[in-house]
Every structure is written in structure tokens, then in C-alpha cells.
Amino acid sequence: MENTQKSFNVIVVGAGTGGATSARFAAKKGLDVCLIDRKPRVKIGDKICGDAVGNEIFDFLKINHPKNEELSCYIKGAKLYSPNLKKCITLLDPKQAGYIVNRLEFGQRLLNEALDSGVKQFLDNTMALHLLYKNGTVTGLQVKLENGEKVNLNAKIVIDASGFYSPLRKNARSSLIEKNISNNDSILCYREIVKFSSSDQQVDDPEYISIILDQEKAPGGYMWYFPKNESSINIGIGTFMDYGGKVKDLYKTNVFQEFIKTSNIEIISTGGGVVPVRRPLWSCADNGFMLVGDAACQVNPLHGGGIDPSMRAGFHAANSAVHAIENNDNSINELWDYNYNVMTSFGAEFASLDLLRIVLQNLSNEELNFGLERDLLSGEEILEISSTGGLNLSLINMAVKAFKGISQPNLLLDLNYLRIKMKEIAKLYKNFPKELDRFPNWKENIIAIYDNIERMIVNTKKK
Ligand SMILES: Cc1cc2nc3c(=O)[nH]c(=O)nc-3n(C[C@H](O)[C@H](O)[C@H](O)COP(=O)(O)OP(=O)(O)OC[C@H]3O[C@@H](n4cnc5c(N)ncnc54)[C@H](O)[C@@H]3O)c2cc1C
Numbered sequence: 001m002e003n004t005q006k007s008f009n010v011i012v013v014g015a016g017t018g019g020a021t022s023a024r025f026a027a028k029k030g031l032d033v034c035l036i037d038r039k040p041r042v043k044i045g046d047k048i049c050g051d052a053v054g055n056e057i058f059d060f061l062k063i064n065h066p067k068n069e070e071l072s073c074y075i076k077g078a079k080l081y082s083p084n085l086k087k088c089i090t091l092l093d094p095k096q097a098g099y100i101v102n103r104l105e106f107g108q109r110l111l112n113e114a115l116d117s118g119v120k121q122f123l124d125n126t127m128a129l130h131l132l133y134k135n136g137t138v139t140g141l142q143v144k145l146e147n148g149e150k151v152n153l154n155a156k157i158v159i160d161a162s163g164f165y166s167p168l169r170k171n172a173r174s175s176l177i178e179k180n181i182s183n184n185d186s187i188l189c190y191r192e193i194v195k196f197s198s199s200d201q202q203v204d205d206p207e208y209i210s211i212i213l214d215q216e217k218a219p220g221g222y223m224w225y226f227p228k229n230e231s232s233i234n235i236g237i238g239t240f241m242d243y244g245g246k247v248k249d250l251y252k253t254n255v256f257q258e259f260i261k262t263s264n265i266e267i268i269s270t271g272g273g274v275v276p277v278r279r280p281l282w283s284c285a286d287n288g289f290m291l292v293g294d295a296a297c298q299v300n301p302l303h304g305g306g307i308d309p310s311m312r313a314g315f316h317a318a319n320s321a322v323h324a325i326e327n328n329d330n331s332i333n334e335l336w337d338y339n340y341n342v343m344t345s346f347g348a349e350f351a352s353l354d355l356l357r358i359v360l361q362n363l364s365n366e367e368l369n370f371g372l373e374r375d376l377l378s379g380e381e382i383l384e385i386s387s388t389g390g391l392n393l394s395l396i397n398m399a400v401k402a403f404k405g406i407s408q409p410n411l412l413l414d415l416n417y418l419r420i421k422m423k424e425i426a427k428l429y430k431n432f433p434k435e436l437d438r439f440p441n442w443k444e445n446i447i448a449i450y451d452n453i454e455r456m457i458v459n460t461k462k463k
Contacts, residue, residue, distance in 0.1 A: 023314075
């Protein structure tokens, strides 16, 4: 690449949903952007996924909603099943409605729109190797081109949207950014897209995504059944990471054999992947560097949905890059507003849901059946939690619940304590420090909440 440009305002690594959105909005606002991806162009967007995305992100970004070949089907809402399948909570809210997309077509559209927005250079089949630094600030990165040549590319800002296994995060020279994500905060998934080849079996509930909680069949995660179109479904399982060698067997026994009742099928796609299910990284930025999407753990901890937040974060990162370039300052102090925008918006919701996720992962099937059947957590509350990260229960409501829950008083007390802590953490995130110097103190308060929840779980297990 002797004669091609090697210096940019911004290099975006990864052209998935987060990277394509970052590149698009940075280029649209006039920045000199280079976008790279290790995949060949025609494969970008082809990701193992449940393929579900809500309406809201398209209105938020003012971009086209999925349509034509990109759209597999419309979704009205979600159905959540208790382990014994006796209770089904229907989550119906216009905000939760959305789409099942054809992931490749969707990804190709986002990529093409990013390139049309004025991205200066797009390098596919190009692998990001490591960041380049000068005086503690990122100045670019080394990449390996399709022909094996290693090249240094310079930039004032690198946006890392390279997904969960980000090699850049692991080697970042930063005391603010966590390098490794704990196995306890990740979920291992396996899924297949199955097409019914005859009318022996129809797609169940074609307007809803279905989620089945079951600590024995899908320990730490859940099983899902998502419609794809009139004759295909996307079914899968998520479990704790410890089930590494067993997740496919669990899928075969607990998902495939349960849901597929005919041999007249075609398996369109198979594969696994890992999703981070925790609050975003403590800091999603440092000098000359920002992380977006899975690379920054910006995934809904309750259901593992990461398309919407990765695109939201891409938009915020692009805006912060624009200000930084305008002010000729790529220091963390200048980029801190990216953290601020993430933490005070979906970060607050995700921190709150992270506490709920940790508690749910520690409940037995018996407790889940009890809690869901007695409406200790109702459909409205689940929606309120997942859209706002908090709960506002009236005293009367609490008293009714207390009465209902009398045969499991510990569970009820734990859930009430959890509610209080979820509100507390969401409030702290909403008040995320505007300046870096107040961050250590804020972080201590958050750690204290996590410690409280961990202690509650340990104490409950002892009883
Ligand atoms: C099984 C499964 C089911 C899921 N279901 C859903 C769902 O239904 N709805 C939902 O919203 N979310 C779902 N998710 C999560 C969602 O897929 C991710 O959160 C989302 O894709 C994150 O986007 P991203 O841009 O951060 O990363 P990715 O989409 O992973 O994109 C990363 C890009 O970076 C590129 N890359 C990686 N390393 C390098 C490198 N070294 N150099 C150059 N390029 C590199 C990759 O090729 C890729 O194109 C699911 C995840 C899994 C695993």
C-alpha cells in the first residue's frame, strides 16, 4: 500500500454494527476516517447471532429501519417462560417491538451506508495487530494486510469495535481500561437456524421471540426460540462459560430435541459465540482510544442484546471524536464525555440489570418457578427494569407481593434488597462524574454495591 494514505483523524477497527456506525457518523461529520476489518467485504455482518433488534435504535440514529431482503420478520414482543413452562409472561410494549434481521444483509447495509457517508479508506481482509503509542497516547496501530504485509497506520484516535475478543483491549497500555473480562461476566452461546422443509411443523408464535429460563437445561443463561420467517427459526442456548465442551450437547438435548419435531428440516446455519453480560467497562476510553460495542462490554446483561447499544455507542464515540479533533486534543480528559454519554444513558440501565442478572443466575429452578408464577416480578416490572434499569413500586404493591411471597420470605427479602440496590446503582450511573478526578470515588461506591449483592447471595446460600 505504498501510495495509499496512512494517516487519518480516526481509524475504526471492526466493521460490525458498532464499527460501521462509528465510521458512518465520524465520516458524515467531516472526519478523515479509515475503517478496517479482518473479514472480506462480502462477509461483513455475517455473525452468529439471535438476529433480534428493537425499533428504537433506528429512530435514535435517524436511519432507515430494516426492510426488503434485510428484514426476516417483525416482532411484537417477547414471551418469557418459567422453567416448568407453567408461567408465560408476555412482554408487550411498542418499545420492545422490533425486527428479526438477515444479519448479513443488515451488516452489508450498515457497511455500505458508512462507506457512502465518506469513509476515506476501507481495508477489508486486514487484521489489527496492536496499538502504537507515544508518551502514553495512542497514535495509530499496526495492521496485517491481505498480502501479509505489516503496516503502521497513524491516527489521532483509534476506535476499537473489534468485538468480544478485541486484541487491542488486551494489550492497551491503560490503567483505566480492563484488559480481561471474567468468565463470570460472559455467556457462551450456540445456535442454529432451522428451516422446516414441509408443513409437518409450523413456526410457533411467529410474532414473538420466546425465552425459556431453566437453570438445569441452560445453566446461567436461557434457551431461545426466535421466528425467522414463515418456515424458519433461530433457536439456541446460552450457558455459563464453564460449559465450554458441553454447550453443543446441551443444545442438542434441551433445545433441538425439544423444539424440532420433524426430520423434514434443513439446517441453514450453525455456530457459537460469546457475549459479555455485565455493565460496560469501567472506562471505555483513554488517551487517543475509545472502545465500542462488545469490545467495551456494552451488551444488555439480561438478554445479551448488543446490536442496539453497539450502534448507540458508535454514534457517541463518533461525536466525541469530532469534538476532540476540533479542539486538537485527543487526551482522556477530552474523550471523557464519551464515557459520560455511555454511562448516563444505557450504562445506567445495564449496571442495574447486571445486578439482576447476577441474582437470577444464582436462583434455582424452584425459586424461578415460584417467583414467576407468583408474579414477584411481573411483565410490566420486567419491562420497566429492562427499559429504565429501575423499579418504582408503590407501597401497596409491595405489601401485596409480601403477602403472596410469604412461603419464600428469603427470596422476597432478597428481591426487595435487589430492587433498592438496582435503583441506587442506576442513580450513581446517572450521576457519572463529568471529570476524571471524581471517577475513583464513584468507582468505589459502585464496587461497594456489587460487594453488597455478592454478600447477599452468599448469605442466602448459607440459610
Ligand atoms: C449467539 C449470539 C446471539 C446473539 N443474539 C443477539 C440478538 O438477538 N440481538 C442482539 O442485539 N444481540 C445479539 N447478540 C450480541 C450481538 O451479536 C453483539 O453484541 C453485536 O454484534 C456487537 O457488535 P460489535 O460491532 O461490537 O461487534 P461484532 O459484531 O462482533 O463486530 C466485530 C467486527 O470486528 C472484526 N474484527 C475482529 N477482530 C479484528 C481484528 N483484529 N482486526 C480487524 N477486524 C477485526 C470482525 O470481523 C467483526 O466484523 C448475540 C451474540 C451471540 C454470540
